[in-house]
Amino acid sequence: MITRSELIVQMKAQMSEQISAQTIGDFSSWQEQLANTVNSPEQLLSMMGLSQELLPAALQASNHFALRVPHSYVHRMEYGNPDDPLLKQVLPLGAECDEVEGFGLDPLAEQTQNPVDGVIHKYHGRMLLIVGGACAVNCRFCFRRHFPYQDNRLDRESWSRAMDYIRSDSTIKEVILSGGDPLATSDRRLQKLALELNGIPHVETLRIHSRLPVVIPERITDEMIGWLTGHRIKPVMVIHANHANEIDDAVADAMNKLRQAGVTLLNQSVLLRGINDSVSALTELSNVLFNAGVLPYYLHVLDPVKGAAHFDVPDATARELIRGVMAECPGYLVPKLVREIPGKPGKTWIN
Numbered sequence: 001m002i003t004r005s006e007l008i009v010q011m012k013a014q015m016s017e018q019i020s021a022q023t024i025g026d027f028s029s030w031q032e033q034l035a036n037t038v039n040s041p042e043q044l045l046s047m048m049g050l051s052q053e054l055l056p057a058a059l060q061a062s063n064h065f066a067l068r069v070p071h072s073y074v075h076r077m078e079y080g081n082p083d084d085p086l087l088k089q090v091l092p093l094g095a096e097c098d099e100v101e102g103f104g105l106d107p108l109a110e111q112t113q114n115p116v117d118g119v120i121h122k123y124h125g126r127m128l129l130i131v132g133g134a135c136a137v138n139c140r141f142c143f144r145r146h147f148p149y150q151d152n153r154l155d156r157e158s159w160s161r162a163m164d165y166i167r168s169d170s171t172i173k174e175v176i177l178s179g180g181d182p183l184a185t186s187d188r189r190l191q192k193l194a195l196e197l198n199g200i201p202h203v204e205t206l207r208i209h210s211r212l213p214v215v216i217p218e219r220i221t222d223e224m225i226g227w228l229t230g231h232r233i234k235p236v237m238v239i240h241a242n243h244a245n246e247i248d249d250a251v252a253d254a255m256n257k258l259r260q261a262g263v264t265l266l267n268q269s270v271l272l273r274g275i276n277d278s279v280s281a282l283t284e285l286s287n288v289l290f291n292a293g294v295l296p297y298y299l300h301v302l303d304p305v306k307g308a309a310h311f312d313v314p315d316a317t318a319r320e321l322i323r324g325v326m327a328e329c330p331g332y333l334v335p336k337l338v339r340e341i342p343g344k345p346g347k348t349w350i351n
């Protein structure tokens with residue numbers, strides 16, 4: 001029998017014959033991987049060995065929200081499978097262009113909770129800092145797919161205004177770096193931010209919500225762990241994985257490094273029709289996460305954002321799925337089923 005690591009070595013050797021080394025995830029730095037994502041539907045379909053029949057619709061939908069996916073994420077998909085749960089998260093479909101009642105441009109009314117540029121202060125005791133608008137991957141179901149990031153970039157001036165805002169409000173106990181993807185920003189910038197926050201006594205926790213540890217696990221470098229840990233502020237990382245197939249060995253290694261450095265690791269998923277809307281998919285995700293040292297935190301129902309209605313799972317089905325997971329897993333592997341309601345100071349539990 002061949003071991004898993006031997007198999008990986010063999011596969012890598014085969015792949016490197018076909019594709020130049022720098023296009024394969026684990027041979028290049030995270031910055032290179034971030035800069036060299038797959039951006040054309042045509043290329044994605046051909047990498048997956050899928051019919052170009054899907055192309056016209058994909059091109060049309062990508063006019064509204066571009067396709068973007070790292071090579072290493074594509075390599076985790078099953079070649080030739082149009083229903084692959086990772087592919088479905090990134091491939092633009094014609095259905096995105098449908099107008100569906102109740103699905104709008106700013107589903108969470110965040111654009112009215114934006115006291116200073118770069119700050120979203122809608123939760124009690126915690127505050128989101130929009131570090132940058134870039135993401136490593138464009139998820140088709142993204143609730144911020146229409147967010148005006150260009151007006152919310154933290155330049156030098158808005159940075160210092162955001163810091164003043166945090167300093168002046170001692171109810172802010174936790175600062176959550178958000179985006180876009182906060183880890184798409186350089187470590188130099190993030191380190192500066194972490195040090196500055198560390199100097200504000202009422203800020204106790206620094207939390208990062210990012211999909212980068214999942215889509216480009218090489219992002220978890222020693223340098224990154226260096227600025228995140230070892231200060232007064234407690235570090236929390238919430239990764240965003242939606243399917244067990246996303247957690248490969250490289251992701252598990254990255255999680256292990258973070259955990260050893262003392263970072264609390266949680267996962268937040270979105271319940272997505274056709275991707276993870278079964279008891280078996282959710283149970284497997286919880287188990288795979290736990291094996292990687294990550295606890296399931298939230299299972300979020302879809303925010304009603306325009307272009308994502310085809311991913312929606314009705315509440316009644318969602319409740320039934322969670323009951324199914326509860327019957328199969330210990331309580332600590334059951335994520336909280338939640339929804340975000342505009343204007344509420346926290347998530348709303350769906351019981």
Ligand SMILES: *Cc1c(COP(=O)(O)O)cnc(C)c1O
Nearest residue numbers: 123126128176178209268346347
């Ligand atoms: C819900 C949410 C948060 C904050 O939620 P908590 O209830 O404080 O855990 C931060 N970032 C994102 C992307 C969220 O969806």
Ligand code: SF4
Nearest residue numbers: 135138139142180211
């Ligand atoms: S990584 Fe997060 S913010 Fe970026 S597109 Fe995906 S869901 Fe949206």
